[in-house]
Amino acid sequence: MGATGGLTLVFGLPLAVALFFFGLAAYERRMGLATGPGFFQRNGLAVGLYLVLAVGFWVFFVIVLPQFSMVDMSFRPKLPPAQMGGPKDVFTLENYRYFLFGSTTSTSSWNWTHLKAFVLTIGVSIAITLFNFALCYPIAFHMAQSAGAARLRILLLLLIIPYWVNEILRAFAFRVLLSSGGIINKLLLGAGVIGEPIDFLGADVGLYMGLSYAYLLMMVFPLYSAIESLDKNQIEAARDLGAPWWHIHLFVVMPHAKPGIASGCTLVFMLCAGALAAPLVLAGPRTLWFTPIVYDRFYQAFNWPQGAAYAFILLVTCVVFVLLVLKMFRLSLGEITR
Amino acid sequence: MTSGPLQRILFAVYIAVFFLYLLGPLMVMGVSAFNTPQYPQVWPIEGLTLDWFSQLFADQDMMYGLRTSLWIGVLVVAISVPIGLAGAIVMTQIQPRVRSAYYLVVVSPVLTPGIIIGISTVVFWREFTTMTGTRFLYDGIILTVIGQSSFISAYCMLIILARLQRFDQAQQEAALDLGASYPQVFRHILLPFLQPALFSAAVLAFLSSFENYNTTTFAILSEKTLTTVLAGRVRQGSTPAISALAVIIVAVTIVGAIAYELWKRRADAAAERRLRAAQAAEESELSGTAAPMAA
Amino acid sequence: MAAAVELEGVNVTFGDFVAVRDANLTIEAGEFFSFLGPSGCGKTTLLRTISGFIEPTRGQVRIGGKDMVGIGPNKRPTALIFQNLALFPMMSVADNIGYGLRVRGVPKHERDEKVKNLLIQVALSEHGHKKVSELSGGQKQRVAIARALAVEPSVLLLDEPLSALDLKLRQHMRAELRAIQKRVGITFIYITHDQGEALTMSDRIAVMNAGVIEQVGNGRSVYAEPRTPFVAAFVGENNQIRGRVTAVADGMATLDTPLGALSGRNPVGLKAGEEALLFVRPEALSLVPTGTPNGSTVGFDGEALDVAYEGSVTHVTLRVRTGQKITATVGGGVVPVSGETLHIGFKPQDGLLLARAASH
Numbered sequence: 006m007g008a009t010g011g012l013t014l015v016f017g018l019p020l021a022v023a024l025f026f027f028g029l030a031a032y033e034r035r036m037g038l039a040t041g042p043g044f045f046q047r048n049g050l051a052v053g054l055y056l057v058l059a060v061g062f063w064v065f066f067v068i069v070l071p072q073f074s075m076v077d078m079s080f081r082p083k084l085p086p087a088q089m090g091g092p093k094d095v096f097t098l099e100n101y102r103y104f105l106f107g108s109t110t111s112t113s114s115w116n117w118t119h120l121k122a123f124v125l126t127i128g129v130s131i132a133i134t135l136f137n138f139a140l141c142y143p144i145a146f147h148m149a150q151s152a153g154a155a156r157l158r159i160l161l162l163l164l165i166i167p168y169w170v171n172e173i174l175r176a177f178a179f180r181v182l183l184s185s186g187g188i189i190n191k192l193l194l195g196a197g198v199i200g201e202p203i204d205f206l207g208a209d210v211g212l213y214m215g216l217s218y219a220y221l222l223m224m225v226f227p228l229y230s231a232i233e234s235l236d237k238n239q240i241e242a243a244r245d246l247g248a249p250w251w252h253i254h255l256f257v258v259m260p261h262a263k264p265g266i267a268s269g270c271t272l273v274f275m276l277c278a279g280a281l282a283a284p285l286v287l288a289g290p291r292t293l294w295f296t297p298i299v300y301d302r303f304y305q306a307f308n309w310p311q312g313a314a315y316a317f318i319l320l321v322t323c324v325v326f327v328l329l330v331l332k333m334f335r336l337s338l339g340e341i342t343r
Numbered sequence: 344m345t346s347g348p349l350q351r352i353l354f355a356v357y358i359a360v361f362f363l364y365l366l367g368p369l370m371v372m373g374v375s376a377f378n379t380p381q382y383p384q385v386w387p388i389e390g391l392t393l394d395w396f397s398q399l400f401a402d403q404d405m406m407y408g409l410r411t412s413l414w415i416g417v418l419v420v421a422i423s424v425p426i427g428l429a430g431a432i433v434m435t436q437i438q439p440r441v442r443s444a445y446y447l448v449v450v451s452p453v454l455t456p457g458i459i460i461g462i463s464t465v466v467f468w469r470e471f472t473t474m475t476g477t478r479f480l481y482d483g484i485i486l487t488v489i490g491q492s493s494f495i496s497a498y499c500m501l502i503i504l505a506r507l508q509r510f511d512q513a514q515q516e517a518a519l520d521l522g523a524s525y526p527q528v529f530r531h532i533l534l535p536f537l538q539p540a541l542f543s544a545a546v547l548a549f550l551s552s553f554e555n556y557n558t559t560t561f562a563i564l565s566e567k568t569l570t571t572v573l574a575g576r577v578r579q580g581s582t583p584a585i586s587a588l589a590v591i592i593v594a595v596t597i598v599g600a601i602a603y604e605l606w607k608r609r610a611d612a613a614a615e616r617r618l619r620a621a622q623a624a625e626e627s628e629l630s631g632t633a634a635p636m637a638a
Numbered sequence: 639m640a641a642a643v644e645l646e647g648v649n650v651t652f653g654d655f656v657a658v659r660d661a662n663l664t665i666e667a668g669e670f671f672s673f674l675g676p677s678g679c680g681k682t683t684l685l686r687t688i689s690g691f692i693e694p695t696r697g698q699v700r701i702g703g704k705d706m707v708g709i710g711p712n713k714r715p716t717a718l719i720f721q722n723l724a725l726f727p728m729m730s731v732a733d734n735i736g737y738g739l740r741v742r743g744v745p746k747h748e749r750d751e752k753v754k755n756l757l758i759q760v761a762l763s764e765h766g767h768k769k770v771s772e773l774s775g776g777q778k779q780r781v782a783i784a785r786a787l788a789v790e791p792s793v794l795l796l797d798e799p800l801s802a803l804d805l806k807l808r809q810h811m812r813a814e815l816r817a818i819q820k821r822v823g824i825t826f827i828y829i830t831h832d833q834g835e836a837l838t839m840s841d842r843i844a845v846m847n848a849g850v851i852e853q854v855g856n857g858r859s860v861y862a863e864p865r866t867p868f869v870a871a872f873v874g875e876n877n878q879i880r881g882r883v884t885a886v887a888d889g890m891a892t893l894d895t896p897l898g899a900l901s902g903r904n905p906v907g908l909k910a911g912e913e914a915l916l917f918v919r920p921e922a923l924s925l926v927p928t929g930t931p932n933g934s935t936v937g938f939d940g941e942a943l944d945v946a947y948e949g950s951v952t953h954v955t956l957r958v959r960t961g962q963k964i965t966a967t968v969g970g971g972v973v974p975v976s977g978e979t980l981h982i983g984f985k986p987q988d989g990l991l992l993a994r995a996a997s998h
């Protein structure tokens with residue numbers, strides 16, 4: 006990003022948007038679409054300024070401009086600081102080429118390691134999402150519809166305790182559990198089921214279980230609150246009509262809980278695909294996962310533009326996934342982020 | 344939905360398996376914090392010890408990281424709650440035709456992987472501080488606070504928005520009608536109404552910040568937080584001192600959850616009492632014993 | 639003394655929708671003035687225009703002789719009691735009442751003194767420390783009134799304040815409100831869709847329909863001398879019969895109707911040939927056996943469908959030749975039997991003729 010061009014954007018964009026809102030407000034007022042006091046009249050000058058500045062800072066300096074500059078960087082070559090903004094600082098696709106072909110120039114062979122890691126990450130994340138849904142649905146349903154008040158409190162407490170244990174510790178717990186000297190191997194050895202300790206971590210079992218484990222609760226809570234809002238009488242009515250239990254779940258409960266299902270699934274997928282802690286702690290030497298590769302672009306290869314390109318690829322994937330889920334469930338964004 | 348005895352048993356087994364899966368690993372880790380071997384071990388218990396806790400507290404890096412994490416948590420609360428509040432208020436006032444676009448922008452951080460938020464924050468602020476000659480702002484703690492605030496503000500906004508949508512506009516008008524100025528309405532009426540949501544948002548913001556790793560690890564630069572130190576330690580190898588940390592966190596969570604439960608019960612009881620008082624007043628009024636208005 | 643509130647050509651529109659049309663009105667200081675009309679007719683809109691939450695699209699609002707244009711609700715000498723009261727749930731009863739004084743910067747001791755007096759006035763002395771949610775509906779009502787009176791407004795605006803209350807309490811509060819108004823002596827502008835409330839409490843009433851003030855007058859005059867079919871039908875029970883004027887004389891007119899020739903007063907000066915509606919109150923009707931009509935009445939026959947005996951009076955619903963239903967309220971004496979065919983008669987002075995499709 007050229008220095009002056011960059012600054013123009015950084016300060017010009019918020020200004021342009023502010024002007025747009027000013028114009029829109031004036032237009033709506035003139036067309037009689039907006040009546041009553043205006044924004045500053047309604048909030049007072051001090052509060053109005055606070056609102057505009059706080060939201061402006063957040064939207065532009067914390068959300069939009071950082072995303073924009075990451076995307077911008079991903080389309081630029083890696084240059085020493087002195088040459089940034091110079092004649093060599095041009096638009097390029099070389100970082101994306103590297104992702105596909107393992108080289109910034111040649112396209113003769115595919116970059117199998119990174120591509121495989123990418124595909125595996127997406128595939129496994131989807132699989133974990135489905136697995137977690139299947140595992141959490143019954144308990145969410147039980148808590149929302151049939152558990153008594155006292156029991157519900159206990160269940161919620163049991164769920165909340167692990168919720169605030171951070172990802173690294175959760176992953177670490179799985180390492181303690183699954184390592185070759187861990188309790189599972191000891192039990193299996195003791196029972197004589199196996200003769201040699203199993204290398205769970207090297208076989209990626211540890212990683213996949215750890216990921217599923219880490220984001221279990223992100224599935225339970227949205228499901229729970231969505232099913233909770235379903236009127237118990239609807240289930241009763243369906244049962245009185247003689248509907249079998251699976252029918253009730255498939256055609257009464259799940260359609261109602263659609264926003265919660267979509268919300269849980271998007272969250273779990275996004276967290277899995279973007280997980281950094283679990284791969285760090287549980288990955289074996291040959292494990293393939295996309296996020297550590299992104300991390301290494303930055304802090305091993307020190308190639309920030311390449312890292313930015315990889316991050317953007319991950320971001321686009323997540324956006325596509327969210328859009329697909331919304332489309333599949335015929336929902337709007339507002340319904341799944343409640 | 345359980346009816347037959349077989350279904351009941353199956354469901355009980357399922358619940359047991361679910362909680363074994365959820366809590367088992369934490370318990371195993373918890374036990375290893377008290378066991379003597381160098382490597383976190385559950386069985387056999389070779390001897391009970393609290394050494395791992397003292398080792399944890401003696402770990403200078405860890406303690407330094409803890410202080411930074413707490414500090415960052417406080418700053419994130421101080422930034423995210425006001426931003427979330429402003430974001431929610433703007434949501435209720437913005438022109439309907441641009442509302443969904445605004446919503447899309449401000450909730451997008453919730454659905455963006457944390458590492459991407461961390462990366463983009465670093466990339467932008469490195470360029471921005473260079474361009475504007477404010478390099479002193481390019482600091483791990485500041486960047487982490489900004490990066491985390493991106494999505495934590497969105498959490499706060501969603502919590503506050505849920506309550507704001509139940510705000511009775513007549514309250515504001517009543518205050519205005521009694522002569523209050525707009526800033527007074529904001530301070531006396533709106534903020535107290537939102538207070539429970541602001542409190543929840545603050546707690547959630549602090550906890551989210553404290554446990555965050557993905558965004559932090561990119562944005563922290565050369566600084567250290569508890570999670571980044573922890574990640575380094577875990578990478579180096581397993582030690583029961585890490586289990587000890589987990590035990591402490593779980594213990595604090597349990598204490599917090601119980602305290603919240605007790606507080607909530609008391610609040611519920613008070614609300615219940617007020618409701619009963621209102622009903623009693625209603626009854627005595629209807630039976631005609633209401634005090635007549637003074638002439 | 640200047641009039642409390644004057645409306646001059648006030649129009650309020652929302653987009654294309656006209657909520658208040660050309661309101662012209664003078665409300666005197668110290669008056670208990672009511673707006674009466676069905677739900678959705680623009681009463682709240684008009685009240686909010688007076689209190690300053692809505693700027694009129696056209697026209698002028700004057701309070702105490704002063705034009706209120708551009709003066710916000712927090713600067714007007716009015717206080718509004720909201721339809722849902724809008725008490726502040728996070729404040730105690732005393733803090734609610736003292737809020738207007740607090741934002742005016744009245745010193746604490748002075749404020750406390752005044753709040754104490756107000757609490758006594760509304761019989762809530764023991765409840766000052768309580769939370770609003772601990773009070774009964776009637777008590778909340780009184781807190782809202784005390785809160786509004788605390789700022790010593792020159793006009794108190796009340797938006798259906800009793801509608802949320804239990805019926806019995808509502809009756810009781812009518813008297814109380816009236817008593818408070820007499821005591822404090824300020825102008826009350828009261829909104830209601832309940833004609834009983836309007837008639838019992840008000841000095842004058844403005845009857846509204848679809849954004850238009852149709853008639854202003856005291857309770858007796860809007861009940862006994864309605865000037866539009868809407869007012870005649872809305873205020874009190876009324877029977878209406880369509881017809882065409884055939885002859886006019888001495889403020890009376892004769893009407894040709896499907897039930898035969900009928901006559902009544904003609905206060906709006908209808909001319910022969912005009913379409914008209916004849917209104918007769920149920921209590922003005924007399925029921926006698928068919929074939930024995932009294933010479934001084936006009937009338938027609940009808941079959942009693944439903945007879946509701948209430949002791950001192952009996953409500954009878956009858957069906958006439960055209961299928962239309964007529965209600966009559968008759969005094970003790972003979973109680974008709976349902977199924978019986980009777981002659982329904984009334985004195986021409988009790989009949990009232992109004993133009994059909996009068997105002998709009």
Ligand SMILES: Nc1ncnc2c1ncn2[C@@H]1O[C@H](COP(=O)(O)OP(=O)(O)O)[C@@H](O)[C@H]1O
Pocket residue numbers: 652655657675676677678679680681682683684
């Ligand atoms: N802010 C508004 N925007 C559009 N229409 C409104 C607005 N406020 C009121 N109205 C409409 O104006 C009419 C009168 O409303 P209102 O004054 O509340 O009636 P009332 O109090 O007599 O029941 C209604 O049809 C209502 O839908």
Ligand SMILES: [Mg+2]
Pocket residue numbers: 678681682721797
């Ligand atoms: Mg109304």
